[in-house]
Amino acid sequence: MAGSVAKSTVWIAGQNAGVDRTVLLVVPGVLFVILLFIYPFLYGLGLSFTPKEGGFAANYAKFFSTPYLSQTIWTTLSLAIPATVINVGFALPLAFHLRHASRPQRIISGLLVVPITLGTVLVAEGLLTYLGPQGWFNRALIEFGLINTPVKLTHNYWGVLMSLVVTGFPFDFLLILSYITGIDPALAQAAATLGAGPIQRFRQIYLPLLAPGLAVVFCLAFVLSFSVFPSAILLGNPASSTRVITIAAYQAAYEDYDYSLASAIAMIMCAVQLVIVAVVLSIRGLFYRGPAGGAKG
């Protein structure tokens, strides 16, 4: 009895403070995030400041003073940013074109789910044979007399870029499609009755309403591409042109057994991603972010 009275008092107090009891529902989620994300992150952060030798920032100094290591940031960015731009750039017009629920929309969405379920390793292996010197792609080009010797598309930059596009595109397409279908088609119809042609409807109505969603898609796509690892090894040239930052971290941890340096690299990777995401999201802040349906009475 006393317990329940106390409980209800707490509840009333909570109400007065404007706290909803449903807020308690986030507790498991918060615990989960702390255990699986915050704790390892802080642990890694601490580890990165206890280097094998030298002062507490020795790992960071080493990373930025060793071109072999610091170079990996640019290598990764030069893969991740073009891959993201290509993906978002192609997914947007395709999704826009297929915005009306229709048979082609369902077929293409269905087909595009396949690469997602296959996973990066299978896609990388498939591309390896398809794009290789003896693969269909080169053989077809030679058949048609477009080239004499096979173009090299594997074990270099292009192979990795291609795999990032193949694995990232469906994801971006489906996300953008869901954003576009959330925009009330009556808005475009209203614009049309006011004299806006297709291009103006896209620029004046769809694009501004989509921009915040596009920014989120861009960030997600970028983060996924930035942590590229399997395809950089399988399809790329992990010793030089596609030596991405994850490879550097992997080598530090499992070849040199320098967990401290590996943690520092992971922290740097994290910082680079945060910078890009922050830039994109601050651009997003310039756009309208309310509901994209027609405002209701």
Next chain:
Amino acid sequence: MQDSKSPLSDRLSAPAGAGSSFGELRLDGVSRSFGSAVALAGLTMTVRRGEFVTLLGHSGCGKTTALNCVAGLLPLTSGTVWLDDRRIDVLRPEERGFGMVFQNYALFPHMTVRRNTGFGLAMRRLPRDEIRRRVGEVLDLVKLSAHADKLPGQLSGGQQQRVAIARAIVVQPPLVLMDEPLSNLDASLRLEMRTELKRIHRELGRSTIYVTHDQDEALSLSDRIVMLQDGRVQQIATPEDIYARPATIDVARFMGYRNLFELDVASVDGDWANVAGKGIALRGLRRGEIGRRAVVAIRPNDLVLDGGSEGGIVGRVEIVEYCGREYIVDLITDAGTMLQARSAQRVAPGDVLRCHASADRVLIYPVASGAA
């Protein structure tokens, strides 16, 4: 119909695009099907310059479909639409230049009231100064100048609706289309906006096609009403005619003729007929060719409990409702027919009383399939 030379329309009638005025809009057999379902079957009607025409009918009768066909948002299955002698059903919506007020307003949520309103002018590439001036004028007209820099999400329902109207009329369209613009509003705001619409129409004199399922709205706003049912036109007439002389029993039912019952035809003379049966004897106006039996339609308002001694209908009072000036009384006759009548005095349930209707308020229709 209205004098279009009021000072306001002078100020607002800045140079507009081609086709900004016309003699009449003509719909000729306009039909639209969705798969095998016919949403609109052969709508033929004309809208003259400055006229306010209302499409009226139950939910699902094809009103929105008709409006979308005129606006160009929905391709026709068959039929043609003409603006004077120009065929326009082949044009895209942006080429027709009609102003449309959508049922849910469809305001651009990311644009301020000012930009929403000026959108059509910006699409016509008018100079910035002129856009500003005309938007300012139209926002004055709909009394929204104080809210010009808000987003639609920050406005009340009635304010949003006025933005939708302002956005549609600022481009000086030859024709304004409105799809149940008042349906989202509460009763008092609806009345207020109805008056507002009437005022705007009087001041600008724009031809308007208005869609509603509310008969009061249709009666108070329209020059003519097009009554639709299941995609078919039932009647096209003035509000007075449609109120007093519904063409069919279905229109009568829609227009509030709640007392509907089938009786034997006693005699027919010219436009008049006498009907009897179930202890009732009535004389009324004949609407169409009637056979041995006919359906009688009387409004509750026209059936008066007057305590007379003969003729009319005798019934026992069931329910009495006071509604201001008078009482609405539900009666049941000996033969079990339910009636609704009005009475100037309070009567008590259980009283047996006689009510009368003047012959020109009693309508007699042929028995149709589905009649009561």
